[in-house]
Amino acid sequence: MKHIIEAQTPAAAPAVKWLLVDEESVGQRLDNFLMRHLKGVPKTHIYRIIRSGEVRINKGRASADSRVEAGDQVRLPPVRVSEKVIEKALHPAPGREFPVLLEDDFLLAIDKPSGVAVHGGSGVSFGVIEQLRQARPQAKLLELVHRLDRDTSGILLVAKKRSALKHLQDQFRERETGKTYLALVKGEWPAKLKVIDQPLLKFLLPGQEGQDGERRVRVTTPDDPDGMRSITLVKVAQRWAGATLLEVTIKTGRTHQIRVHLSAQGHPIAGDDKYGDFEWNRQLQKLESKGLKRMFLHAWRLQFNHPGTAERVALQADLPPELKAYLDHVT
Structure with missing residues (x-):
């Protein structure tokens, strides 16, 4: 043989x-x-x-x-x-489209669902941008203009031209955009607390076997040389027994800014598994079929100057069904 x-x-x-x-x-x-x-x-x-x-x-x-x-x-x-890049080429991200709020030759604005990272990395094989590129192989360019946390839903901008990417990122950097979120927090938010101006500091949790741990952010003192000035504006939208729905506008786009600022005031966001009240989160999850299974933070409104026409654009993404259902259940 x-x-x-x-x-x-x-x-x-x-x-x-x-x-x-x-x-x-x-x-x-x-x-x-x-x-x-x-x-x-x-x-x-x-x-x-x-x-x-x-x-x-x-x-x-x-x-x-x-x-x-x-x-x-x-x-x-x-x-x-x-080898990682070769592996990605052999097993690409599954193509996926997301609800479109606005699209033209310059940009794409989508309504990102909770639980989806905006890009791959840090233990995540792929995110929104990889899935969009796979779903749109004919697109010459698709680049993230900004980011949202994995568990945050709402408006996300993607540039379709290099010139648009630079134009929009410059607006975010120069604080020329208007970014407002909806957040449900624990307790009764003080009516007089409308501005939070506290610097934030990034740090790493202790890791195992000499490796770096998970990234975290905390409020620090104004004289901390490593602190980054961070400004958050807060407006009460609605109150319930034991919780408050807030309209939160950020003037600076720091990592986890809203989550840390609200938690530092003693009013953590519902469902936040990093900076939240873990016992309260467990109680919220137990509310029968309408329990809160995610963090209640949603990128609700976004304003910016269009990179092609210079006209002011105002976008809005309504609360997703699971958050609406939760509010209907508790009211």
Whole structure:
């Protein structure tokens, strides 16, 4: 009997590539341009090949902060991608569309459901942006303009042009957007407490076996050099026995800002599994079929200047059915 041995074809060795800079990439820094095209290659390696002169623009050496222009030829040296990137290519995120609030040639505004991360990473294989890209293979560009926590629902902006991405992110950075959330908190919110101006500090919980633990945020003192000034505006929308529905507008977009600011005032958000009242959360979950199974934080309204027309845009995403049902049950 003959034994048939199937030879494994070795993977082709990486080769030099030349990329033509298109209109969408005009004005982008070289390091950012490379990170977009060399997915899975560590940032340290990208900066190394730039410094060594292996990356060239129109056959000339360039620095990380060089700006690329339309028609430039960018030389990419042979690089190997990580096993994680290869695995993602073999098992891509499932394509998924989300409820659309606004869409044109510049941007896409969706109503993100709770429980879905906006992007993959930190133990999450994929998120909204990976699923959108898979569902829309013809799209030239889909990039997150900002972020929402995994358990927060509501308005999320995605740019469809590089120019729109920069324009919108500049507005978020310069606090030119209006972002208002709906949050249900424990207890009776004080009517006079309308502004929270407390700096926030990021830290890591202790990890196991020398590894970093989970990221957390806490209120710190005004004189803390590592604290980031954070401003939250609060308006009471409705009161119930033992709980208050708030309209919360953030003037700064810090990580977990609303959750930490409200909790630090003694009024944690219902269902918050990081900064909440865990015993209260358990009680809320037990309310028969209408129990609260998620955090009650929803990105409700968003205002911004349109990157194409400069007109002021006002979007609203109504409370999702599960939060409406919960409020109907407790009122």
